[in-house]
Amino acid sequence: MKRPVHFAPGVKEILLSTPLTLRASIVDVLLDLGDDPTPPTAMPYADIPGAYEIVTPAFRALYTYGPEPGLEHVSVWILHINT
Incomplete structure (x- = not known):
C-alpha cells in the first residue's frame, strides 16, 4: 500500500536549493x-517510537512513520545534504 509522504517546510x-540531479536522487x-x-537502510532513531534515520553518502x-489505521503516512522532518 502506498502511503503519503509529507515533507516539513525546511526539508x-x-x-529546492539542491542541484537538480542530486535533488532527484534524494526525492x-x-x-x-x-x-x-x-527499508533495511533505515535505523530506529533515539528510541523514539516510529522515528527512523536513513544515512547515505549523499x-x-x-522521519517518522505512523502505522495507526487510517493515519498511515511518512513525515520527513530533517534533511542534511552531504556536500
Whole structure:
C-alpha cells in the first residue's frame, strides 16, 4: 500500500536549493518510503517510537512513520545534504 509522504517546510527549502540531479536522487529515495517505510537502510532513531534515520553518502534524513489505521503516512522532518 502506498502511503503519503509529507515533507516539513525546511526539508522542502533544502531540496529546492539542491542541484537538480542530486535533488532527484534524494526525492526518489524519500518517496520510496511511501511503499516501504522501514527499508533495511533505515535505523530506529533515539528510541523514539516510529522515528527512523536513513544515512547515505549523499544525505541524512530523519522521519517518522505512523502505522495507526487510517493515519498511515511518512513525515520527513530533517534533511542534511552531504556536500
